[in-house]
Amino acid sequence: MNVLLNKWYKNHALIYKILLFLLTTLFIVYLFPKTGKFRYSFEKGKPWQSENLYAPFNFAIKKSQEEIENEQIDIRKTSPVFFEVDPAIKDVVLNDYLTAFNRTFADSIYISTQNTSLYKSGRSLIDRLFDNGVLDTEYSFNKDRPVNLVFDNQIQKELVFNDLFQIGSLRPTIEIHFGSDISVNDKNRMISLFFDIIKPNVSLNNILTDKTLEEELLKVSLTRGSIEKDQLIISKGQVVEEEQFAVLDSLKSEYESQVWNTANYNWVLVAYTLLVALALLMLLLFLRKYRLEVFLNNTKVTFIFFNIVLMIFLTTLVINYNSQYIYIVPLCILPLVLKAFFDARLGLFAHVLTVLLLGFIVPNSYEYMFLQIIAGIVTILTVSELYKRANLFISVGQITFIYIIAYFAFFVIHEGQVANLKWETFGLFILCGLATLFVQPLIYIYEKIFGLVSDVSLLELSDTNTKLLKELSNRAPGTFHHSLNVANLAEASANEIGANAMLVRVGALYHDIGKMNNPTFYTENQSNGINPHEELSNKESAGIIIDHVIQGIEIAKKNNLPDRVIDFIRTHHGTSLVYYFYMKEKSINEEDVNIEDFSYPGPKPFSKETAILMMCDSVEAASKSLKEPTSTKINDFVENIVTKQMESGQFLNANITFKEIQSIKKVLKHKLANIYHLRIEYPE
Known part of the structure; x- marks a missing residue:
């Protein structure tokens, strides 16, 4: 058990x-579409680029959404409407008509004769009005819309x-019905009478x-017609x-839905899993071969996979x-964040791997x-020194411009014209650019x-007013001044060979x-001429x-300095010797x-950065011992120090080339020549 643990x-x-x-592989596969993917791409009005296509199985031709919507509109116009009829209302109206007629024409010749033509004409009008029914309100139905009248829940x-x-339409109906057969006064009386007695007996049955x-x-x-198996669908070039x-489109939908039964679907999942796993494996192999430091750090690997x-x-x-908003x-x-870290x-x-994976799920x-x-690629080439806000805005503008140019080119290739250009897509690219600014x-x-x-x-961290650097300047001013000089030399050297100048500058500021x-x-802090090493043995002094390296690491961790900065503290002396005390001890006890x-x-x-430091x-430290420096002395001085470091194998683990080392030596010689430049002696 212990062995296993x-x-x-x-x-x-x-x-x-x-x-x-x-887990990452399974989660990505879970996000993928749960169907197969149609192997052909096609567009309306464009030639068919693949071979002759025959139907692999029987399938129905789907109606377009527009066709379905038009049919639904027709049905809404022609679907029957149901109205409830209350037959008792007509009897009430007839009784009210008799009473109202006698009251209205009490002073006329019609009162004594209810069988007169006027009374009968009014009675026939009521029969006509209620023959089909009187609506309870105004409706906006088409005049030819089918209607079913329901009596006691039966049509x-x-x-x-x-x-x-x-x-x-009651008034015009009455006027037309009576016409000129009666006087205007009698007609107005009948209109007033009818408005008082007519009641609706038909109401809409919404539920039915x-x-x-x-x-x-x-x-x-949802379909119209069908295609038989092995029937030619389209020929190449058509x-x-x-x-x-x-x-x-019907074949594509059928292929991505019904074709994939449970057995096939499982095979699709296996295929997706293999491809996703292969892509992620390539990323891990890349990290293992070219970014071993990142590969060995689980937090960094998790960070990359998370993004x-x-x-x-x-x-x-x-x-x-x-999908239009893709x-x-x-x-x-993604490349911005990974480049920053x-x-x-x-x-x-x-x-690139992420885009390849997204190719499985995106249209076109x-x-x-x-x-x-x-x-x-444009992001990687244009974005430099991300901490400068202007650089980010310029790069995002360039990225957006590239999106627009490339999309425009594809649109012209597909459509052969610019008349139907979708300007709203350009707006999406602009919004994408604005969202990219969220990277900060x-x-x-x-x-x-x-x-x-x-x-x-x-x-x-490069601000010299930070708490730790201010403490260094107060307690060890000579070391602080040395660190500033080293930072300037290291930054210039990093810029010369394309290394991370900001990282090496910060590392130089904190390395001591x-x-x-x-x-x-x-020695840089000994201002009173007293050297405490005189009271110690060479071994104690060297210790x-x-x-100071170990103590520097402890101070850095206590102040939460990043590991990338602590690496400079660890490595700035490598495995070199404390040469002065070693030779001094060797002279005593060889x-x-x-x-x-x-x-x-x-x-x-x-x-490269730690090697530069x-x-x-x-x-910089040894340059303080130069007496009466000349160009020749400075050149030999730099050559000797760097050559000695190379011969002791200090740069074997750094990905730095001889050419880059030569460039760094040129920068150091130039900078030291400027620092120790000779002036003309002016007469007093």
Whole structure:
């Protein structure tokens, strides 16, 4: 059991990476579409570029959304409307008519004769009005709309809406009915009488009407016609007309839905898993081969995987909502963030892999992938010194411009014209550019969550008014001045060979903070002529000098300095000797000298930046011993120091070339010549 636990403990970092790899793969596959992917791409009005296409199985031709909507509109216009009829109201109206007629014409000749022509004419009008029914309110139905009259929950009469009588047309109906057969005064009396007695007996039955409409809408067929297996759908080079487009679109939908039964779907999942795993494996292999420091740090690997998953997740959300807004996702944030925390090559590599994975789920995948890869390359090439806000705005503007140019080119290729150019897509690119500016606060958030450091934080650390640097300047002013000189030399050297100038400057400012504990043991801080080393043995003196590295690391961690800065403290002396005390001890006791007692513990520099600091630190410190410096002396001085470091193998672990070392030596010679330049002696 103990053996097993020991193995787990020794390999816990590798086990974590395997679990992270598997979980990330499964989550990305979960986000992918749960169907197969149609292998052909096509557009209406464009030639069919693939081989002759035959139907692989029987399938129905789908109606377009426009066709379905038109049918639904027709059904809404022609679906029957149901009205409830109250037959008792007519009897009430007839009784009211008799009473009202006798009262209205009490002073006329009609009162004594209810069987007169006027009374009978009014009675016939009431029969006509209530023959189909009088509506209770105004309705906006079409006059030819079918109507069913319901008596006691049973349909007893079918007619059209125009057959029903509306109260609003009562006056003209009465005037037409009586015409010129009676006097104007009698006609007005009859109009007033009818307005008093006529009551509606027909009202809309909403429940039955809506139910019938819903049933009719459900009967709308979503297909029209069918295609038989092995039937030719389209030939190579044939233009995709509207009919062929409908057939191809139907085949695509059928292929991505019904074709994938449970067995096939499982195979699709396996295939997706293999491809996603392959892409993520390439990323891990890249880190293992070219970014070993990142690979060994589980936090950094998690950070990279998290950003890839985040971009895929956001893109999936947008596609599920509306794929037309796909270009609003600021995918270029990914290379920006990775470049800010790591380097450009890693940022571009991860960006390309992410775009390849998104190619499985986005429409027009080739166009999307081309645009995003080009934008990612532009991001890497243009964004430098992200801590300068102007640089970010300029780069985002360039990225947006590249998006617009590339999209315009694709549109012209597909359409052959610019008349139907979708200007709203350009607006999406602009919104994408504005969203990309969110990278600044996002970097700050990532620094707090993952404990990483970017150039933005390095800029803050480079301020000499920070608490730690002010303490260094107060307690060890000579060391502080030395650190400033080294920082200037290192920054100039880094700019010369394209290294991270901000990182090496910050590393130089903090590399000797361990000397704060015993400042008087270092010559740059000895201002009173007293040297405490005179009271110590050579071995003790060497131990104190060597300890400033360990003490510097402790101070840095206590003040929460980033690991990238602490690396400079660890490596700025590598495994070199405290040469002065070693030679002094050797002169006293030549045979019994343990070289390890006079050697720094290391490690050796493992990057261009840490190698630059070692060279600049050694040259600047030793330059104080130059007497009557000349150009020749400075050249030989720099050559000797750097050559000695190379011969002792201090740069073997750093990815720095001989050519770059030569360039750094030129910068150091030039800078020292400027510092120690000779002036003309002016007469007193």
